[in-house]
Amino acid sequence: MSIQDVGAQKPAPRLAARSNPRRAPARKIRVLIVDDIAENRVVLGVCCEQFGVSFEAVDSGREAVELVRSGRFDLVFMDILMPGMDGVAATRAIRALPGEAALAPIIAVTTAADPKDVLHYRANGFTDVVAKPINVARLMGALDAAVSEARRTRRSRLRHDRIRLTA
Numbered sequence: 001m002s003i004q005d006v007g008a009q010k011p012a013p014r015l016a017a018r019s020n021p022r023r024a025p026a027r028k029i030r031v032l033i034v035d036d037i038a039e040n041r042v043v044l045g046v047c048c049e050q051f052g053v054s055f056e057a058v059d060s061g062r063e064a065v066e067l068v069r070s071g072r073f074d075l076v077f078m079d080i081l082m083p084g085m086d087g088v089a090a091t092r093a094i095r096a097l098p099g100e101a102a103l104a105p106i107i108a109v110t111t112a113a114d115p116k117d118v119l120h121y122r123a124n125g126f127t128d129v130v131a132k133p134i135n136v137a138r139l140m141g142a143l144d145a146a147v148s149e150a151r152r153t154r155r156s157r158l159r160h161d162r163i164r165l166t167a
Helices: 003-008 038-050 061-069 087-095 115-123 136-166
Strands: 030-034 054-058 075-078 106-110 128-131
Touching: 030 038, 030 061, 038 054, 038 136, 054 061, 061 075, 061 087, 075 087, 075 136, 087 106, 087 115, 106 115, 106 136, 115 128, 128 136
Parallel strands: 030 054, 030 075, 075 106, 106 128
Antiparallel strands: none
């Protein structure tokens, strides 16, 4: 998919708008894009913009770990093959962080996405894998599923903590 292909598509509804209309609107999803190739960061950024998702983009695994440590991101799109700290090493480092930051869903966005690779990525802490060239529907489906699961997990943990505090 080229940058022109992404820009030519009609804007899609915002993912955050899928919440129950009787509840307060969901806050905007924040994504960290990690890829050493500028064009890939642009394509992923355009996809995020089309779906009303805010994002920051970096070109290294080390920088990604430091930014995720801040706890500002709901999800990470992580390239695998990068110089220095690759996506697998960065994901392992993120999973080793203390607190909630370690739980951020991480979606591998890579050309190396055969079934054996996918098993390897999942075993190393990735939530999902999206193959390059990017299929926008698949990418946003993975984002939506990961963020929804993370929110369910957080709500469940909060309920469990409240029950433990009142017992």
